[in-house]
Each structure stands twice: as C-alpha cells, then as structure tokens.
Amino acid sequence: MFEYVSKTKYSPVRSELEDIIKNVQDELRGEITFRFDLIGSGSKKLITQEKGSNKGFDFDYNLVLQQGAFDFTAKEIRDKFMEAFNKALKGTK
Template sequence: MNHFEYVSKSKYMPVKKELIKVINQVQDELREKFTFDYKFIGSSSRNMITYDPKTNKGYDFDINIEVNDFDEYYSAKELKEILMNTFNKVLRSNYHFPCQDSTRVFTIKVYEENPYWKNITNLKGTKIKYSCDFAIVNTINDYQQEYIRFNKNTHEYSWQMQCKGYLLSKKEAYIKKNKLTNELRKIYLDKKNFNTNPNKKSRALYAEAINELYNAHH
C-alpha cells in the first residue's frame, strides 16, 4: 500500500506562482524568436495534487507548452533545445538547478535544500521538494495533440501524435454540479494508495475514479 495524501492549496500555490514567474521570464527571453502559451494540466489544474511522504519524490506539476510557430520555422529539435536552454538560463540565474530531458517532457526539480548548480550531479537520494514536467505540444483538434518526443537511442527529436485524454469534461461537470467532489477526492486517493501497477499513471486512476463515481450516481 502507498501512503499518498493531498498537498494543501496553501502549500502548493506559492510554488505554482514561482513556476509562473519562471515561465514568464522565459517568455520574455524568447519573445524575439517566438511566443508560446502554457497550461497547467492534470492534478494541479483541479486542486488534487498528491504526494507520498514515505518517499523522496515530493509532489509535481504538469504543464503543456504550445509554441506559436505557425509557419513551422523551427524543427522539433530546435524548439525543445531552445526552450530547455532558455529555462536553464533563467533557472541558473535564480534557482541554481537545471532542467533534465526525457522522452516526452523536460523536467525541473527543486530539492529540500536548494543545491548549487555545480553540485547537481551529487544529489542521489536527496529529497525532492517538488518537480515540474513540461511537454511541448501542438493541438490538432478537440481530440488530438502532437508532442515532441526525444528518442534516447538515436538522440533524435520528432513530433508524435497522442490522444488529448479521456474526454471526461461532461462527467466532471456532472460531479461538480451534484456536489460530489469530496467523494471523488476520496475515491481517487484510495485508488492511488491501493494501486500496485507501476505502469498505471495518475491520469488513468483519475479517469477510473471519475467513471466509477459517475456510474454510481448517474
């Protein structure tokens, strides 16, 4: 069994504001190249951020970045490298930690004791206070998005199609209208704590909780 609990709004909101401040600085730095929009998604967009105090992973945010590059002037590789380098520039100046690249996203991590940039490689086992995953996306329509994927074997970047999600908006509206949000929070937290499948992500557990509650009341 896991030991997830909810992060209070009073705890995560100052962090969210700091992340927005960083993003705004990056937007200012890149304004002569391109502009971009950003959107908090997942648990941070619905006040359902969780963390397990028994681990050293902290809590996390997920943000989609959508670049306004309508003429496709930049390649997938150029977009991700420009964004990562600019985030690193802002982070290096103010926070002393870099972002890390991965297959679908790039990530920034803040540790309980903020390390200096030069010591970032010596943090194995250090407790993470919070992290943030940034995905670079392009919306095709109401049902589809493409995202920049990094192939770690070939070191190539490319746009890949993905489904936008579970299309739960009507069921979420029903739950909110009928004041079932607290019940949803309990079901979702239980599913996270009793989940034994490491490949089942939070978004899948949330979709299960939504469907279970909707079907029980509708």
C-alpha cells in the same frame, strides 16, 4: 501512500514554477511565442504528495507553441527551450 496537499503549501511552489515559465516566454519572445496550461490533477487543485516525504509535488504543464514555431525544426525548438530554461533556472531553489 499519497496524501492531498493544502493550497497554502503548494501555492508558493506553483507560483515559482509559473514565474520560471514566464521568464522563458520573455527570453524566447523575439523568436517563438507560447502559452502554458496547467493540466492533470494540478488543474483540478488535487495536488498530492507521497505521505511522510519531501519529494515535492507533481505539476504538469502543456506548452502550446504559437507564433514562430514553424520557422524552426523540432531540434532547434528543443534547443531554444532548453537554453531559455537553463537561463531562467539560474538563481532558483
């Protein structure tokens, strides 16, 4: 069973997620630029959580590649993103 989560409860988590993505943007800026869009139920502010659980929330983002993406293979792009996310996640909860 799922229940809706209040904005005051999910806002700090969403903010931290978006800070991480912005750090990835900064890390990749010289090679690849991208924008991110919250999609799915999160974009409609209909965040759910498993009732009585602390498993967290489900936020889905599209990362839309822009400049520089065609200069690399798919594997190179994946590797660059993984490296940037690993750096951005250091020191987070």
